[in-house]
Amino acid sequence: MHDPSARADALYDKVRHVIPPMEWPVFRDDVAAILELKRQRDAVILAHNYQTPEIFHCVADIVGDSLALARKAMEVEAGVIVLAGVHFMAETAKLLNPGKTVLIPDTEAGCSLAESVTPADVRLMRERYPDVPVVTYVNTSAAVKAEADICCTSGNARQVVESLGSSRVIMIPDEFLAQNVAAETDVEIIAWKGHCEVHELFEASDIRELREAYPGVTVLAHPECPPEVVAEADFSGSTAAMTDYVATRKPPRVALMTECSMSDNVAVAHPDVEFVRPCNLCPHMKRITLANIREALEHDRHEVTIDPLVARRARLSVERMLAV
Incomplete structure (x- = not known):
């Protein structure tokens, strides 16, 4: 299928139950344009699990948590990488691909950590x-x-x-x-x-209230949450581990104590699971949009550069992690 607009509409079928039909026209043109720009520019898009569904499921080529993106970045053959995530992730992709062009759609997409x-x-x-x-x-x-x-x-x-x-x-x-x-x-x-700033807002009382309001709910907490939240949850793990838990355990009703878009993205593959959404929004992740991904590809905006001496030492730290 070579028609970008038709490809975009075909992708909508995948996210239909998390993106209402009335919202899709807002995204459709940008999705179609990005699909074509990726082909023209020999580009791939890496998207973190906290990206919104229209990015995560419709334009991203590689998705995952920080570890998965770091590992998969090393396998990228395309000449241009667009990182749909926050700035440290784009830097990590550049560290592992020093000869490639790495773009981040918004330089203000930071991280409190x-x-x-x-x-x-x-x-x-x-x-x-x-x-x-x-x-x-x-x-x-x-x-x-x-x-x-x-x-x-x-x-x-x-x-x-x-x-x-x-x-x-x-x-x-x-x-x-x-x-x-x-x-x-x-x-x-x-x-x-x-x-x-997302995970520190969760409290153990939030989980107790969830259990009262939604009997039988399974609660999964990210390990960036306070220890008392992790202790109150049924399971704690990275976003990848949470995804795997839902896929393998198939809890009828689940709550993910993490960033808002995570539940939407996991729900796409599991329409039979009820997702309770006590989430907190990451303002930095939400700076990445279809519009600025499109602009990044159209205008090479904004290229990530790292001082070579810093990059050499930082790359060693990342490579040691990947070797464990």
Whole structure:
């Protein structure tokens, strides 16, 4: 099917039960244009699980959590990568594809975790705790990754921590992720005070109220949530782990304690599952739209660049993670 408009309409059938028919005309032209621009520009779109359904299911070529996007970015053959996500994700894609053009549709798509720590902070932690390895969450800038020994994601944090063979590690910057990993391992974890502005808003009382309002609901919590929320949930895991849980366990009724679009994207493949949506919106993820993805492809807007010396050191941290 070579007609972009017809291809766009065919894609709508996939998302019909999460995007109302009256909304589709707003998206249709941009979807069709992006499909054609990808072909013309030899481009692929990588989209995080928190992107809206019209991006996630209609124009993205590769989707997933931070770990999946990092792994799959290494396999990209196209010359242009558009990262539908936040800035640290685009930097990670550039680190793993230094010879390719990496674009982010909105340079203001940031992250509260990435903004909570600086390279100087990491150096001070090393001075305070000499010889203690530093694990840096992938939700950080390339400059911070360059100061770390290894990166991790929410999907592999415990595995990375234990791979170092150290009795204690520094884990930067998500305090709640560090505390949740510490509860699962004998390794002593020294945490930073950064928080995700989406996940820190959830409370254990939210889950108790959900259980009263929706009997039998299965609650899945992201490990960036406070430990008391994780303890109250039925399961805690990365966005990929949540998706796998729904796919394999098929709970009749489920609530995902994470960003809003996650439920919509998982629901597309599981129309038989009732999704209760006690979500919080990420304002940074929502800066990415079909319109600015289209503009990025039309005008090479905005190219991600990283200082070569920073990139070399940061790439090592990411590659060590991917080797675990």
